Amino acid sequence: MxxxxxxxxxxxxxxxxxxxxxxxxxxxxxxxxxxxxxxxxxxxxxxxxxGSAPADDRGSGNGEGSASPQGPLAGTTVVVDPGHNGGNADAAEEIAEPVDAGHGSKACDTVGAETDDGYTEHAFNWDVAKRLRGVLEEDGAEVVFTRDDDEGVGPCITERAEIGNEADADAAISIHADGGPASGQGFHVIAPGDLEGYTDDIAERSQRLAVDVRAEFEENTGQQRADYIAEDGLDHRTDLGGLNLSDVPKVFLEAGNMSNPEDAADLSDPQWRGKAAKAVAAGISRYLQDEQSGEGE
Ligand SMILES: [Zn+2]
Incomplete structure (x- = not known):
């Protein structure tokens, strides 16, 4: 692997x-x-x-491919946050540093989950994020990542949120796979819960984003809603700094449960990850187009 x-x-x-x-x-x-x-x-x-050649390709005039983007998502900015990072495990102290998560303090970042076979969540998140970027860019969106590779440390959850805010993203998504109970199977989407002064500005739009991502993910991956989370496949949390500190509509996707053997087989399969990325892109796309046409309001 x-x-x-x-x-x-x-x-x-x-x-x-x-x-x-x-x-x-x-x-x-x-x-x-x-x-x-x-x-x-x-x-x-x-x-x-x-390794960030595409992102650096800001030159004008000498590349046919870099002309102003076209497609249904032209003019939109999406921030994609691949959860955790490959260097976190070797930087225990640095990532354990407490940061203000909006509702009490949390660790700067965490190592993330992994399958029984040792396929790590950070690698999964990174792979799906890159595939997702490809699909979104093809549709004309500008995509901003919160980290540049899968070997570094962090960034802290505060910074991950800040990157979305600074980009003034139309939508932001944090890609994860869960480390739930081994018997639990399925995906879920986490939207910000109500936290006055923090999430009241983004809660409704984030909820619409969550519903759209859930719908497309369910339809296009065949993955079931997590049977160990709420029945509707949605969770609302006020303990995640990445959501609390966001000023732009944002959700977390937990694409499956790495501790569950059946989910682990899907998550470890590159073809499945391609499908997952397309499904997430379709969900974001549905949300952005509804917002643009005013249907979301
Ligand atoms: Zn995670």
């Missing part, structure tokens, strides 16, 4: 650039004493290897 999704685009993209840089060396006198080109003078690969 792959725990580190590769960035297949990175190598071919960088290779021509590196080749050009090496070819150009003699002209910029980057040579050894004997006049031969010094390969070590080439720029370090890290300068172009951040």
């Amino acid at each position: 792959r725990t580190k999704p590769a960035a297949p685009g990175a190598i071919p993209l960088i290779a021509p650039f590196m080749a050009a840089a090496v070819l150009a060396l003699p002209a910029c006198s980057a040579t050894n004493g004997d006049g031969t080109p010094d390969p070590s003078a080439a720029p370090p690969p890290s300068s172009g290897g951040s």
Whole structure:
């Protein structure tokens, strides 16, 4: 099982650039004493290897693909928050640091769940988030991520919320898979519960977003509503800083229960994750289009 999704685009993209840089060396006198080109003078690969090439592609005029976006979601911004992070487990102290979650303090971040076979939630979240970004961008949305890779630490839940606020997102979603009781199966969507001064501004819109994501997820993945949560597949919580501190409509998806063998098999299957990402995109899309047309109000 792959725990580190590769960035297949990175190598071919960088290779021509590196080749050009090496070819150009003699002209910029980057040579050894004997006049031969010094390969070590080439720029370090890290300068172009951040893996966030698509996000950096803000250049104008020289790429047909980067013209102003078209599609049903053109003009909208969606913040996608892949829960947890791959470096959290090795940074126990740092992520345990308490932060103000709006309703008492919470840990900055947590490690997340994993299946019995060791497939981690952070890897699942990251994989689904990337697939989701692809679908949303194809539909014209601008997508902002809360973390750049799956090897880092955090960010804290406060910062994850802040990224959505700063982007003035039309919708934000935090992608997770649960670590519930092994006998419990299914997905659920978490919307902000009522918390005066915190969630009253986003509760109604978040609820509509939750209902749309639930509907599309249920229909398109075949996944059942979690049988260990509320019957309607929706949960409302006031203890999640990521929701309490959000000023934009936001929900958490718990795509399945990693502790349950049947759910674990689905969550570990790349094809299922592709389906899940499309389903989430459809839910967000339904919500955004309803809001735009005024139907949501
Ligand atoms: Zn989680």
